[in-house]
Amino acid sequence: MENIIKGKAFVLGDNIHTDQIIPAEHLVYSLTDEEESKKYGHFALSSVPIEKSGLPNGGIKFIEGDNYISEYKIIIGGSNFGCGSSREHAPFALQKAGVLAIVAESYARIFYRNSVDGGFLVPLETPEKLNNLVSTGDEIEIDLSTYFLTNKTTDKTYTLNNLGNVLPIVEAGGIFDYARKNNMI
Amino acid sequence: MGMTITEKIMAKSAGKKNISIGESIWLNVDTLMTHDVCGPPVIGIWKNEFGEKAKIWNKDKLVIFPDHYIFTANKHANRNVDILRQFAKENDVDNYYDVGTDRYKGVCHVALAEEGYNVPGNVLIGTDSNTCTSGAFGMFATGVGNTDGAFIMGTGKIWEKVPESMKFTFNGELPEYLTAKDLILTILGDITTDGATYRAMEFDGSGVFSLNMDERMTLTNMAIEAGGMNGIIAADSVTEEYVKSKGITDYEIFNSDNDAIYHSKYNYDVSKLEPVVAKPHSPDNKDTVRNVAGTKLTKCYIGSCTGGKLSDFKMAAKILIGNKVKIPTFIVPASTQVAKELAEETIDGVSLIDIFKNSGCDIGQSSCAACLGGPDDTFGRSVDKDVVISTTNRNFPGRMGSKKSEVYLASPLTVAASAINGVITDPRDFL
Known part of the structure; x- marks a missing residue:
């Protein structure tokens, strides 16, 4: 696990559900075939209503044209991020699109577990809502050793909640690596 | 200090006498369920992570219901069913209910009940968010993703954080125009889609126990719509009659203690509720x-x-x-x-x-x-x-x-x- 995560912010609202992150019609592609799995990156966040895509103004596409990698590496959400179905394709799609971390006030349980156990990205919680304090395109730096998030564009720093119980799994890079490290498998 | 039904089942599954809210514990899974959308990636991860040694921890405890994208010409969707079929054949998975055969069942959460996989006191994990449906049988049932599914397939174990419980009590007998769907949509309106995140939703009261198993499953099915980890209804004579009709005799009934601690309690008089x-x-x-x-x-x-x-x-x-x-x-x-x-x-x-x-x-x-x-x-x-x-x-x-x-x-x-x-x-x- 890298202690410093840097990148441009993509800001979303509350209750971003898995049907918005990766619509059900796309769940049929292979997750293991390198080429075919790029489709998940391409369709990541494709069902977020466009006026709510890239806040505060909206109207910003997460993925441009035929790309499968986004220029945004950090998602800033609100409450209940990742609610809805259990599809692990959701954090997978975001990882495929190049997302390294999500920062949200709270997560739906399955999305949070999938992100951590699958080692796709780091889901970080904040004591206060940041999705009305950060704008899409702002340069963000997250320091996991101190749990501070700095908005380089506005030069403001915010506190993140520590990862608590799941830190060893995040550090190991997922549940399998954690289990191997601890001689469970 | 008293315990809730959810805490009791989790403690039993973890082999612990006492557990505390917020603690992460390892549960021993009684049944793992997957389907055509999440099954193929579960199998992929399982093969990849366990490699040559990949072995199903207990193939009698693995159940696979193709149910999502079945009657379609979509080649990717059909390929997913082919992967399940091949996997079941290679690994002698008896509890596979193949498309195009007499064994085909349909929607997993309903088929789990019909085929006798819902057992009071058990832990059932599925790679589908609505797996909480099975909680209607007085068991701990919750949904997970592919990685957790693959981990369970190889080890029979899953870590869970012991949840706080919320209690929803419906008093009175439902009038003819009211259904379990009205009850759960009423709760959702009251607590919103993240009102129960990471918590257990326990349903209680004469209104709930007057419902048949189908209707109880409608209630627990939508616990996830409020973000709940699980929905649960203690088993009673209606439950026992149902599971016995499926030939299940080995089960354990748990009830919440009177002095169990709840995050919150909601009380409804069903005669005052509307469609x-x-x-x-x-x-x-x-x-x-x-x-x-x-x-x-x-x-x-x-x-x-x-x-x-x-x-x-x-x-x-x-x-x-x-x-x-x-x-x-x-x-x-x-x-x-x-x-x-x-x-x-x-x-x-x-x-x-x-x-x-x-x-x-x-x-x-x-x-x-x-x-x-x-x-x-x-x-x-x-x-x-x-x-x-x-x-x-x-x-x-x-x-x-x-x-x-x-x-x-x-x-x-x-x-x-x-x-x-x-x-x-x-x-x-x-x-």
Whole structure:
């Protein structure tokens, strides 16, 4: 696990559900075939209503044209991020699109577990809502050793909640690596 | 200090006497369920992570129901079923219910009950968020993703954080116009889609225990719609009768202690509740049917794990008998057993299936079908600017197909009444 995560912010609202992150019609592609799995990156966040895509103004596409990698590496959400179905394709799609971390006030349980156990990205919680304090395109730096998030564009720093119980799994890079490290498998 | 039913089952599964809220514990899984959407990636991860040594921890405890994208020409979807079939063959998975055979069942959450996998006191994990449905049998049941599914497939274990519990008590006997769907949509309106995140939702009270198993499953099915880890109803004589009819004799009944600690408690008097809907585009966007009555519709849909069980169709048929539907109305029995029962059950000597046919409904084959949209050729899928009223569990934009469509969630009674008028209609107008 890298202690410093840097990148441009993509800001979303509350209750971003898995049907918005990766619509059900796309769940049929292979997750293991390198080429075919790029489709998940391409369709990541494709069902977020466009006026709510890239806040505060909206109207910003997460993925441009035929790309499968986004220029945004950090998602800033609100409450209940990742609610809805259990599809692990959701954090997978975001990882495929190049997302390294999500920062949200709270997560739906399955999305949070999938992100951590699958080692796709780091889901970080904040004591206060940041999705009305950060704008899409702002340069963000997250320091996991101190749990501070700095908005380089506005030069403001915010506190993140520590990862608590799941830190060893995040550090190991997922549940399998954690289990191997601890001689469970 | 007392314990809740959820805490007791988790403690038993972890082999611990005492557990505390917020603590992460390792549970021993009694049953792992997967399907055609998440099964192939679970298998992929399992093979990749365990390599040559990959072995199912206990193949009798693994159950696979293809159910999501079944009756479609979509080649990727069909490939997923092929992967399941191949895996079951290679690994001698007896509990695989293949498409195109007599064993095919349909929607996993309903089939789990019918095939006797729901056992009071057990831990059942599924790679599907609505796995919480099985909690209706006094067991701990929750959904996970592919990685956790693969981990369980190899080890039989999963870590869980012991949740706080919320208690929802319904007092009184439900009047004829009220259903379990109205109760859970009422709760969702009150606590919203993240009102129970990471918590257990326990249902209690004479109103709940007066319900049959189908209706109890409708309640627990939508715990996840409030973010709940699990929904749970303690097993009683109704549960015992059901599981015994499936040949299950080895089960354990747990009840919450009187001095158990709850995050919060909600009490409802069912005689004061009304038929409700969840308006577009969220399951917590509650309103009374009376308030939205007259809203013009283009489609009606009765089906899915939460709304396509025998009792759902009995309720719908009670309203549809002798009436004609005004707009396309899709009937999708959740399982092949439900489909069979539609031909056997009668009202005034007419089978339910004939009641639906006579009223002009379209009948589909057992599967998840349009509940989650699916490939373009999916039965009942919403198109363009459809306005749908549906007995399913989610109405997010695009959930039933078209991103431009609007979906109202409601009870089978309300959907049937609305089908006759072509506009949202209170079922009391027909009862």
